[in-house]
Amino acid sequence: MKKNSITLSDITKKDPFKVPEGYFESLTDSIVSNLPELIPEKTVQISLWNKMKPYIYMAAMFAGIALTIKVFVEISNQSVNTYVSKGLDLRSSTDIDDFYYYYENELAKIVYNDALDDLDEENY
Amino acid sequence: MNIYNEEEILKQLRSANPDLQRKAFEQIVLFYSEKIYRQIRRMVYSHDDANDLTQNTFLKAWLNVPLFRGEAKMSTWLYKIALNESITFLNKQHAHNSISLDDKDVFIIDKLESDEYFDGDDTQLKLQKAIATLPEKQKVVFNLRYYDEMPYDEMSKILDTSAGALKASYHHAAKKIEEFLNRY
Numbered sequence: 634m635k636k637n638s639i640t641l642s643d644i645t646k647k648d649p650f651k652v653p654e655g656y657f658e659s660l661t662d663s664i665v666s667n668l669p670e671l672i673p674e675k676t677v678q679i680s681l682w683n684k685m686k687p688y689i690y691m692a693a694m695f696a697g698i699a700l701t702i703k704v705f706v707e708i709s710n711q712s713v714n715t716y717v718s719k720g721l722d723l724r725s726s727t728d729i730d731d732f733y734y735y736y737e738n739e740l741a742k743i744v745y746n747d748a749l750d751d752l753d754e755e756n757y
Numbered sequence: 758m759n760i761y762n763e764e765e766i767l768k769q770l771r772s773a774n775p776d777l778q779r780k781a782f783e784q785i786v787l788f789y790s791e792k793i794y795r796q797i798r799r800m801v802y803s804h805d806d807a808n809d810l811t812q813n814t815f816l817k818a819w820l821n822v823p824l825f826r827g828e829a830k831m832s833t834w835l836y837k838i839a840l841n842e843s844i845t846f847l848n849k850q851h852a853h854n855s856i857s858l859d860d861k862d863v864f865i866i867d868k869l870e871s872d873e874y875f876d877g878d879d880t881q882l883k884l885q886k887a888i889a890t891l892p893e894k895q896k897v898v899f900n901l902r903y904y905d906e907m908p909y910d911e912m913s914k915i916l917d918t919s920a921g922a923l924k925a926s927y928h929h930a931a932k933k934i935e936e937f938l939n940r941y
Contacts, residue, residue, distance in 0.1 A: 638935070638939045639935065639938040639939055640935055641903070641931055641934060641935060644880055644881075644884055644938075645880075646903070646904070647877075647881070648795060648799075648904060649875060649876050649877030649881040649882075649885065650795070650798045650799070650802075650804070650874060650875060650876070651804075651874040651875070651876040652794075652804060652874060653804075653874070657790060657791050657794070660790050660791075660794065660808070660811065660812075661783075661786050661787050661790050663812065664786050664790060664811070664812055664815045664816075665782075665783050665786055667812065667816065668779065668782065668815075668816070668819050669819075669820075670775070671775060671778060671779075671819070671820075671822060671823070
């Protein structure tokens with residue numbers, strides 16, 4: 634830095650901004666006297682139904698899923714039982730293939746009807 | 758004279774009693790109004806503008822008392838509101854007067870020279886002109902550090918910037934100011 638250069642430490646640190654006499658006393662009074670009344674926060678009453686709604690919906694959802702699984706399992710068992718009741722032996726790979734073929738067809742008839750039938754045609 | 762006990766005051770401010778809340782806020786205004794005014798004045802220069810903005814700052818703080826959870830210090834909260842108010846005001850003013858950033862310092866100095874409440878000599882005027890050339894955020898950092906000697910940690914909470922970055926910003930600002938002082 635060149636000689637005689639000015640640095641911040643050469644300048645007297647003072648706030649050069651004046652205020653009118655007695656300003657800060659009047660500022661405080663002015664601020665305080667202009668404060669509006671605070672509106673108390675309204676407490677919202679939540680009904681029992683609204684409180685329980687999420688839990689009830691969740692319980693209904695689980696019940697729905699359980700019911701769907703139950704129906705699905707029952708249908709599957711019926712198919713297996715029907716197949717087994719026909720006296721087929723599932724010991725060879727051909728028998729297993731036959732079983733799945735039968736099982737899928739039965740299931741398709743009950744649950745998906747034509748849609749799964751089409752899929753079956755593509756697979757076999 | 759009342760001793761300012763912030764912990765006690767914040768407890769009263771968060772109470773459900775409106776009278777107690779108002780009394781607590783009065784204590785806050787009494788304790789902080791001058792500090793907030795001076796900070797705003799160094800940003801906007803004019804006494805009248807600083808007066809309006811100080812009143813707005815406390816009004817906004819009062820209206821937001823129900824949202825104040827006391828996680829930050831009252832000073833941090835008030836400084837934040839004051840800085841936002843000042844920067845919004847300056848942006849509006851610059852847009853309204855169509856002042857380019859290059860002409861900003863000329864505009865400020867014109868304002869200061871005609872201000873009956875400016876009490877500085879030529880060096881002070883030159884210093885203010887140098888400060889006016891800084892970008893807004895650097896100007897805030899410089900003023901808080903140079904005039905208020907605010908620790909970087911506290912400043913960091915107000916400006917949401919790391920203490921290290923603020924330190925660097927202050928040194929850049931000081932360097933620019935010294936260059937300006939030596940150039941003109």
